[in-house]
Amino acid sequence: MRTVPAHTAVKLSVAAELFADHGVEQTKIEDIAAATGIPKATLYYYFAGKEEILAFLFRDTLNRVADEVAIAVESEGSAAARLAEVIRAQLRVMAEQPAICRALVGELGRAGRIPEIAAMIHAAYYQPVQSLIEDGVTEGSLRQVPDPESGAMAVFGAVTISALSYLVTDQALDQERIASAVTTLVLDGLRLRQR
Amino acid sequence: MRTVPAHTAVKLSVAAELFADHGVEQTKIEDIAAATGIPKATLYYYFAGKEEILAFLFRDTLNRVADEVAIAVESEGSAAARLAEVIRAQLRVMAEQPAICRALVGELGRAGRIPEIAAMIHAAYYQPVQSLIEDGVTEGSLRQVPDPESGAMAVFGAVTISALSYLVTDQALDQERIASAVTTLVLDGLRLRQR
DNA sequence: CTGGGCTTGTACCGAGAGTACAAACATGGC
DNA sequence: GCCATGTTTGTACTCTCGGTACAAGCCCAG
Numbered sequence: 001m002r003t004v005p006a007h008t009a010v011k012l013s014v015a016a017e018l019f020a021d022h023g024v025e026q027t028k029i030e031d032i033a034a035a036t037g038i039p040k041a042t043l044y045y046y047f048a049g050k051e052e053i054l055a056f057l058f059r060d061t062l063n064r065v066a067d068e069v070a071i072a073v074e075s076e077g078s079a080a081a082r083l084a085e086v087i088r089a090q091l092r093v094m095a096e097q098p099a100i101c102r103a104l105v106g107e108l109g110r111a112g113r114i115p116e117i118a119a120m121i122h123a124a125y126y127q128p129v130q131s132l133i134e135d136g137v138t139e140g141s142l143r144q145v146p147d148p149e150s151g152a153m154a155v156f157g158a159v160t161i162s163a164l165s166y167l168v169t170d171q172a173l174d175q176e177r178i179a180s181a182v183t184t185l186v187l188d189g190l191r192l193r194q195r
Numbered sequence: 196m197r198t199v200p201a202h203t204a205v206k207l208s209v210a211a212e213l214f215a216d217h218g219v220e221q222t223k224i225e226d227i228a229a230a231t232g233i234p235k236a237t238l239y240y241y242f243a244g245k246e247e248i249l250a251f252l253f254r255d256t257l258n259r260v261a262d263e264v265a266i267a268v269e270s271e272g273s274a275a276a277r278l279a280e281v282i283r284a285q286l287r288v289m290a291e292q293p294a295i296c297r298a299l300v301g302e303l304g305r306a307g308r309i310p311e312i313a314a315m316i317h318a319a320y321y322q323p324v325q326s327l328i329e330d331g332v333t334e335g336s337l338r339q340v341p342d343p344e345s346g347a348m349a350v351f352g353a354v355t356i357s358a359l360s361y362l363v364t365d366q367a368l369d370q371e372r373i374a375s376a377v378t379t380l381v382l383d384g385l386r387l388r389q390r
Numbered sequence: 391c392t393g394g395g396c397t398t399g400t401a402c403c404g405a406g407a408g409t410a411c412a413a414a415c416a417t418g419g420c
Numbered sequence: 421g422c423c424a425t426g427t428t429t430g431t432a433c434t435c436t437c438g439g440t441a442c443a444a445g446c447c448c449a450g
Contacts, residue, residue, distance in 0.1 A: 005427090020304075022308075023304055023305055023308060025219070028407085029408085030406080030407095039429050039430075040408095040429090040430095041428075041430065042427085042429065044408070045427075045429090048408090049407070049408070080385070080386050083385070102304070105304070106303055107302075107304055108300060108301055108303060109215070109218050109298070109300070109301020109302055110220075110301070112301065112363070113218060133385070136385070140387065141386065141387060142385050142386060142387055143383070143385055143386065143387045144387075145376060145379075145380075145385070146372060146375070146376050150360045150373065151357070151380065153356045153360050154353040154354075154357040154376075155353070155385075157352035157353045157355055157356025158349040158350070158353040159349075159352070160352055161348045161352025161356075162345040162346070162348045162349040162352060165344065165345045165348050166345070168307070177341060180341075181340060181345065181346065184338070184340075184384075185340075185350075185381070185384070186380070186384060186385055187385055187386040188338070188383075188384040188386055189379075189380070189381060189382045189383040189384035190278070190337050190338055190340070190346070190350075190382055191275050191336065191338065191382040192331075192336060192337055192338045192339075197396095223436090223438085224438065224439085225437080234398050234399075235398090235399095235439095236397075236398050237397060237398065239439070239440080240396075240397070240398090244438070244439070245438080
């Protein structure tokens, strides 16, 4: 794939809205051309097709997730505190890129079938969170889990799906509210203990 | 839509595999015809198109989820115990219908765009779990959450995504293992407390 | 045995993804 | 200035596939 010029990349972000609202299948290349103002021939000059446009958008956002998560993971504090930071990081990106995140979740299957994207999700999220959990276990601040990788996935699922409810209804995602709710759930669980 | 005869419905379940493996878009009606042995013309006699075949498969499985979840919700015991039962119920259905569940998660966006299916997911899962959480709060066994609905969604996300990791790698989903891991996560959280 | 709905083959239509290509344009090295 | 290389875009085309049309055969209840 040729390097996409900046002005084109910017315009493309509105395509994410189309993908998120109507699904990839229902979004015609001509729709993208119309909405972005990039002529169809130009789109095909840079991308082999819809799928690649989607991958391009995902790549961008996943890079951001990777960066923010990496910072959160490497921040100082207990593993629990860093995990809370990771959750906050994910929510921050979801709030910044609502359309792409909606599309990403809505097309999870498709994303998983693009090897590059699947690898990025893994490297950007599951892998760091997994080792964060492992750290926490050895350091003694987190509970021993039978399988840290699916632990990481469970955390990802909890954050993503509850954030999604805000993305599809409200436009503004109240990060603080969700962050504290999900963090409490993930760290302390739903069961109430008498203090 | 005409009532689909049983022998046809049975054959259709193999279509779920196609949808889950290659995605709905990549699955041609003729592929479905070939894989199921149901001629294309017959498919169009019963369904208006791909989308309706998918909805048919989802409807079936979501009914099962609704039933199992309802039983779990109405079982006796504390809200926490019943929530654990709900998680187990969801995993049971996912293990029974791996292909459809993979397709359902992979096509979450599409499922959400079919109003009937969106309503079913809501009624079968979010709604009962939400009121289960509310019950638990009033009865004092569960922590007060700011928004029970997204609490329910978070639980759903945690269960679904971690189960997914098993569905796409192993074929057999080790229910007990995941159930206890996710239940612990949801009820008691990751943070380790000194007993 | 006959009329209705079921089942299926075959032929067809139209939308839209992707390709081909050529004309314009921009840019930078000579 | 001028050529070479790469970008940008319009237009016209092909081809796959979803969906429709339809007719012939089938099965079964009345």
